[in-house]
Structure formats: C-alpha cells, structure tokens
Amino acid sequence: MSKRHVTTTIDGESREFLCEDEQTLLDVLRDVLMKTGTKEGCGTGDCGACSVMLDSRLVCSCLMLAAEAEGRVIETVEGMAEGDRLHPLQQHFLEEAALQCGVCTPGFLVAAQALLARNPDPSEREVRFWLAGNLCRCTGYDKIIRAVLAAAAEMRGADA
Amino acid sequence: MEYAAPRSLDEAIGLLSQVGVDARPMAGGTDLLVQLRTGTRRPKLLVDLKQIPGLCGIDCGSQGFRIGAAVSGAEIGECLPLREAWPGVVEATELIGSTQIQGRASLGGNLCNASPAADSVPALIAAGAVCTVIGPGGRREVPVEEVVRGPGETTLSEAEIVVDFRLPQPQEGTGDAYQRMIPRTEMDIAIVGAGVSLRLAESGECLACRVALGAVAARPIRVDAAAEALIDRRPDAAALGELAAQASAAADPIDDKRGTRAYRSRVAGVLARRAAEMALRRAGPRRVAGSPAS
Ligand SMILES: Cc1cc2nc3c(=O)[nH]c(=O)nc-3n(C[C@H](O)[C@H](O)[C@H](O)COP(=O)(O)OP(=O)(O)OC[C@H]3O[C@@H](n4cnc5c(N)ncnc54)[C@H](O)[C@@H]3O)c2cc1C
Ligand code: FES
Ligand code: FES
Numbered sequence: 001m002s003k004r005h006v007t008t009t010i011d012g013e014s015r016e017f018l019c020e021d022e023q024t025l026l027d028v029l030r031d032v033l034m035k036t037g038t039k040e041g042c043g044t045g046d047c048g049a050c051s052v053m054l055d056s057r058l059v060c061s062c063l064m065l066a067a068e069a070e071g072r073v074i075e076t077v078e079g080m081a082e083g084d085r086l087h088p089l090q091q092h093f094l095e096e097a098a099l100q101c102g103v104c105t106p107g108f109l110v111a112a113q114a115l116l117a118r119n120p121d122p123s124e125r126e127v128r129f130w131l132a133g134n135l136c137r138c139t140g141y142d143k144i145i146r147a148v149l150a151a152a153a154e155m156r157g158a159d160a
Numbered sequence: 161m162e163y164a165a166p167r168s169l170d171e172a173i174g175l176l177s178q179v180g181v182d183a184r185p186m187a188g189g190t191d192l193l194v195q196l197r198t199g200t201r202r203p204k205l206l207v208d209l210k211q212i213p214g215l216c217g218i219d220c221g222s223q224g225f226r227i228g229a230a231v232s233g234a235e236i237g238e239c240l241p242l243r244e245a246w247p248g249v250v251e252a253t254e255l256i257g258s259t260q261i262q263g264r265a266s267l268g269g270n271l272c273n274a275s276p277a278a279d280s281v282p283a284l285i286a287a288g289a290v291c292t293v294i295g296p297g298g299r300r301e302v303p304v305e306e307v308v309r310g311p312g313e314t315t316l317s318e319a320e321i322v323v324d325f326r327l328p329q330p331q332e333g334t335g336d337a338y339q340r341m342i343p344r345t346e347m348d349i350a351i352v353g354a355g356v357s358l359r360l361a362e363s364g365e366c367l368a369c370r371v372a373l374g375a376v377a378a379r380p381i382r383v384d385a386a387a388e389a390l391i392d393r394r395p396d397a398a399a400l401g402e403l404a405a406q407a408s409a410a411a412d413p414i415d416d417k418r419g420t421r422a423y424r425s426r427v428a429g430v431l432a433r434r435a436a437e438m439a440l441r442r443a444g445p446r447r448v449a450g451s452p453a454s
Contacts, residue, residue, distance in 0.1 A: 004163075021163040021206075024193070044194045048260055057234060059263040063193045067163045068208065111259065133258020 008069040010035070011079030019066040026050045028066040029076065037078040039103050041135065048134035051107040052076050058114040060133075077106035080113065088151040089113055098147035100138035108134050112148045120156050124149060161196070165208040169215075169294055169323065172207050176319035177296050179205045185321055187215070187230040188264030190257065191273040214323050215268070218242060224328040229268025229291070229321070237262070246327055247442060248336030248355060248435070252283030255340060268322045274308045277350045277375035281308065283338040285372035285382050286355035289327050295320030305372070308379040333360040333367070335443030339431040340374070343418055350375045351419040354407065354431035358390060360443045366390040371403065371436070376411035376428050383410040386432055395440055400433050407432035 003018040010033070019028050026043075029035045029052075041047030043062045050061040053075035080087040089109050092098070099105045108131065115122060115130045122130070127148050128141075136144060166172040176183045182204035186192050195201040209215045215230035220241040227236065233253045236242065243250045256265045256279050270278045271291070284304045293302050296319050307322070309315050316322070330336075336357035342348035353374030359367045369387040374380045389402035408429035415421040 022161045022196070043197055045190055045257070045261060048258065051260055054263070057232070057263040058260050060260045063188075063190050063261075063264065065163055065189070065193070065206070065208075068165070068189075068210075070165075114259070130259050133260045 004067050006066060006070050008071065009073045011074070011076055017066070021065065021067055023066045024062050025052070025064045025066045025069055025074070026061040028069075029061060032066075035076060035078055037106050038076050039106050041103060041107075046133075046135065047104070047107070048111060048131075049104055049107040051110040051134065053110060053114060056117075058111055075110070077109050080109060087113070088154045089116075089148065092147040092151040092154070093144070096143050096147035096150060098139060098143040104134060104136040104138075108136070108144055108148075112151070115148075116152050116155060120152060122149075122152060161202075161204060161206065163206050163208065165211045167211050169212055169321070172209060172212055172321060173294065173296055173319050175205065175207050176321070180318060183207060183319075185209050185272075187266035187269040188232060188261075189269075190261050190265045191269055191275075209268070209321065215321075220245075222329060224326060227267060227325045227327070229324050230266045233257075233262040233265045234259075236267070242327075245330050246287050246336055248338045248357060248439065249280065249283045249287050249289070249327065252338035252340075252353070252355060253280045255279045255338070267325055271304065271307055272314055272316065272322060274310070274312050274314050274379070275349075276308075276311055276377060276379050277353065278308075278380065279338070279340060279350060279353055279374065281380040282353045282355035282372035282374040283336065284325065284355075285380060286338075286357040286370045287327055287336050288357065288370060289325045291325050292323045293320050294323050301326075305380070305382045310378045331359055333362070333443050334358070335360075335439040335441065337435040337438035337442065339435040339438070341427050341431055349418075352376055352411075352413075352424055352427045352431050353380075354428065354435045356432065356435040356439045358387075358395075358436065358439050358443060360395075360440070364394055364444075366393055366395050366399075369436075371407060371432055373407060373411060373428055373432065376413040376424055381410065383407055383432070385410060390436065395436070400436055403436055404429035404433040 039049040041049035184203040216228045219226040340350040340353040355372045358369040369390040371386040386406035411425040411428035413424035
C-alpha cells in the first residue's frame with residue numbers, strides 16, 4: 001500500500017511527511033521527522049513522556065495516529081526555547097535539578113507549559129494533579145513540582 | 161491496517177458495514193490504540209469518528225443536553241452549564257485517566273470499550289442518559305445501561321455507532337454524584353464506582369432516585385433495590401444505611417490482588433452511600449444554604 005501524505009504544522013513550521021496508517025504521531029516525530037526531543041516511555045498512555053500539544057490540547061503522541069495530524073497544529077518540547085534562550089520552565093528544571101536521566105523531562109515540560117497557559121498561578125496540589133499522567137522514575141517528583149512553581153512565579157513576575 | 165476519517169455518518173456506516181468485523185470505529189483511541197499495540201485487537205480498518213459533526217460538540221438547550229459521543233473529557237469538563245446541571249456525570253468523566261488522556265478520551269469510547277470499570281458509565285446510568293445509536297438498520301434510542309453486555313462486549317450490532325448522549329435539564333431539587341475507589345490516588349482502574357442521582361421535594365422527601373455501580377459485576381449495573389431505599393422517604397441515616405446494604409448485596413465482584421470480593425462488596429455500599437450524600441447536598445443548595453456545591 002502506498003504511504004499516506006500528511007500536511008501539518010509542527011512547532012510553528014508547516015511540515016509534510018509520509019507515513020503508514022498504523023504509525024503513531026510519536027513514531028513519525030521520532031523516526032521520520034527526526035524530532036527526537038519527544039520521548040517514548042511506555043507507548044501505552046501511562047507515562048506522559050510523549051506529551052505534545054494538539055491544537056492547544058495536551059495529548060499523548062503515542063496514543064494518536066500520525067494520519068490524525070492532517071491539518072492540525074502540533075507543538076512539541078522542541079518549540080519551547082527561543083533560539084538559545086530557554087523557556088523559564090526549562091531554566092528552572094535545570095536550576096532545581098528537576099531531572100536525572102531526563103527521559104521524562106520533555107513530557108513534563110510540555111505538560112507544565114499547558115498548565116501554566118491555563119492557570120498561571122496553580123497551587124502545589126493543582127500542579128501535582130495536572131502532572132499525574134507524567135511518570136518519573138528518578139527524581140521523586142518534589143524537585144519537578146518546585147521547578148514548575150518557581151517558573152510559574154517568574155512568568156507571572158515577567159508579565160506584571 | 162488502514163485509517164479513514166469520514167466526514168459524514170453515512171460514509172462512516174458505509175465503511176464499517178463494507179469491512180464488517182475487521183473494522184472498528186475510533187474516537188479518542190485511548191483504549192483502541194493500546195489494544196492495537198498489545199495485539200489484543202487487530203482491525204484492518206479504523207474509522208475515525210471525530211470529523212463527523214453529529215459526534216462532536218455539546219448542545220445545551222431548554223430541553224436538555226446533547227453530548228457528542230466523540231467529545232473529549234477535557235471539552236466536557238469545560239462545559240459549565242453541563243457541570244452545573246449534572247456535576248456527577250462531569251466528575252466521573254474527569255476521572256478518566258490523566259490530563260493527556262482527558263484531551264482525547266470520549267464518552268462513546270468509554271461506554272463502547274465495555275469495561276465493567278468504565279468511570280463515566282455508572283454516572284450516566286444514574287443520570288438517566290440515553291444514547292442515540294445509528295447503523296445500517298436506522299436510528300434507535302438506547303438507555304446507557306442497555307449498551308454493555310459484558311467485558312469488551314456491547315449490544316450494538318455490526319456497523320452501529322453511538323452518535324450522542326442525551327440528558328434532560330434536571331428538574332428542581334435534582335442532584336447527582338459519582339464516587340470511585342482506586343488503590344492509588346490518581347491514574348488507576350476503579351475497584352468500585354458508584355453513581356447516584358436523586359430528586360428531593362420541597363418537603364425534603366426523596367421523589368426519585370437512581371443508583372448504578374461499576375466494577376462489581378461483568379458490566380456496570382443499575383441497582384433499583386438501593387434506589388428504592390430512598391424513594392418516597394426522607395433520606396435519613398436509616399434510609400442511607402439501607403441504600404448501602406442493598407448496594408453491597410447487589411455487588412457480585414471479582415476477587416483479586418487489587419481487592420478481595422468481600423472488600424469490594426463492602427466498598428460498593430460505602431461509596432453508594434457517599435455518592436448519595438453528595439447528591440443530596442447538591443439537590444438541596446437552598447435548603448443547606450452556604451454548603452459548597454461540590
Ligand atoms: C493511561 C490510561 C488511563 C486510563 N484511565 C481510565 C480511567 O481512570 N477510567 C476509565 O474509565 N477509563 C480509563 N482509561 C480508558 C480509556 O481512556 C477510556 O475508556 C476512554 O473513555 C475511551 O475513549 P476513547 O474515545 O479514547 O475510545 P476509543 O479507544 O476510540 O474506543 C474504545 C472502544 O469503543 C469503540 N467506540 C468508540 N467510540 C464509539 C462510538 N461512538 N460508537 C461505537 N463504538 C465506539 C471503539 O471501537 C473501541 O472498541 C484509561 C486509558 C489509559 C490509556
Ligand atoms: S510513551 Fe506515550 S504515554 Fe508513555
Ligand atoms: S529524570 Fe529519569 S525518569 Fe524522570
């Protein structure tokens with residue numbers, strides 16, 4: 001069977017790719033487009049490492065077919081920094097040592113960015129519940145939560 | 161495997177009937193794509209339902225609500241009129257998975273995946289939701305409790321699709337609630353789920369009540385004996401105790417490492433009672449002035 005042609009917008013750029021119907025968006029991001037910033041942990045929706053934004057909605061790219069991306073707007077962790085300037089979330093993850101192996105980090109960053117876009121001043125509890133679908137086997141979560149709260153505070157300050 | 165994204169119901173039903181048992185409708189894919197990956201299902205064709213107007217969007221009118229079967233949990237959670245009218249249905253829907261899963265998971269998928277533990281289903285049954293089913297044989301209205309036959313099996317015939325869910329505008333004095341028990345605090349499968357909806361008279365007497373349980377039988381069940389413990393009575397401690405006892409008695413759960421049979425049965429009663437208490441608080445906001453809505 002011939003491959004499917006998909007036109008989409010990824011991290012602000014118009015992109016076209018060819019894929020098999022059974023390939024997930026995660027497969028295509030990593031193996032076709034070589035955008036390996038988005039990680040695969042479980043492939044079954046449990047770990048959140050593959051989190052991306054689909055038309056401004058947080059989703060697992062492992063639980064979505066690449067064919068479904070036709071005409072949609074996808075944002076990944078690779079669009080977060082502006083050139084060499086890290087996003088405040090990225091900066092605070094570094095400063096608070098919120099990562100060890102780093103496999104979970106892109107997913108946490110994208111998910112946290114989605115939260116702060118909706119709620120610039122979340123409570124610790126709100127952060128923990130929002131990020132419940134992102135698993136980390138290294139940090140024990142506390143540092144991640146602190147980094148998100150610190151980034152939120154900085155971003156609110158920058159807006160004021 | 162092939163993927164198709166038809167733009168009309170006719171086209172979708174046409175594709176599904178043409179390919180037959182080897183075709184599956186897909187909404188959010190949060191069950192289906194996991195099943196594909198683990199090899200428990202090997203469809204030849206996935207028919208994406210999300211481009212079909214009738215399965216998208218939520219309509220709120222004086223007659224009630226129409227929730228498209230493919231609408232995501234996130235969208236349902238953002239519909240304030242629905243949350244105000246049927247908070248139990250919305251809280252049950254929001255319990256499905258993580259934020260990421262909420263971005264895709266639909267009520268149609270939660271129901272038609274036919275898991276006994278599907279969280280939205282007891283709440284929909286308690287609220288009296290009816291779904292519109294359309295297939296090659298035409299259109300029919302089916303109460304939610306009649307859709308699931310057993311684990312992974314529905315009463316839908318080949319190429320039939322759940323198009324939407326209908327809920328009435330709740331009458332004065334109505335309240336509903338959903339409670340579930342999971343071994344963790346988030347991201348786990350219910351070992352018991354309980355949905356209750358009820359209506360109180362001005363006098364405080366309970367005029368109507370529906371109770372439904374999830375995860376304690378081969379499919380989500382309506383428990384009329386538990387509801388009858390409240391109907392035409394004041395919902396006092398004795399009546400609520402009777403409701404709990406009836407819910408426990410109706411439970412016919414499995415016995416596994418996540419919960420013994422005795423524990424699950426007991427929890428069914430406890431949760432049915434808690435859901436009823438929450439529904440009572442929501443039914444009487446003016447009587448219990450100042451009490452929080454949730
Ligand atoms: C990490 C994770 C956590 C989860 N947590 C929960 C949880 O806490 N509680 C819970 O209840 N579920 C949970 N689920 C299961 C799943 O997310 C839900 O059942 C969800 O509601 C399924 O909806 P969907 O739109 O993704 O369904 P899909 O995967 O698209 O479809 C599911 C099934 O229904 C059929 N179907 C879908 N739509 C229709 C329709 N309109 N008409 C006819 N058939 C249809 C499909 O053919 C398929 O067999 C979880 C899943 C994951 C991956
Ligand atoms: S890789 Fe998608 S959730 Fe784990
Ligand atoms: S840093 Fe290793 S999984 Fe989170």
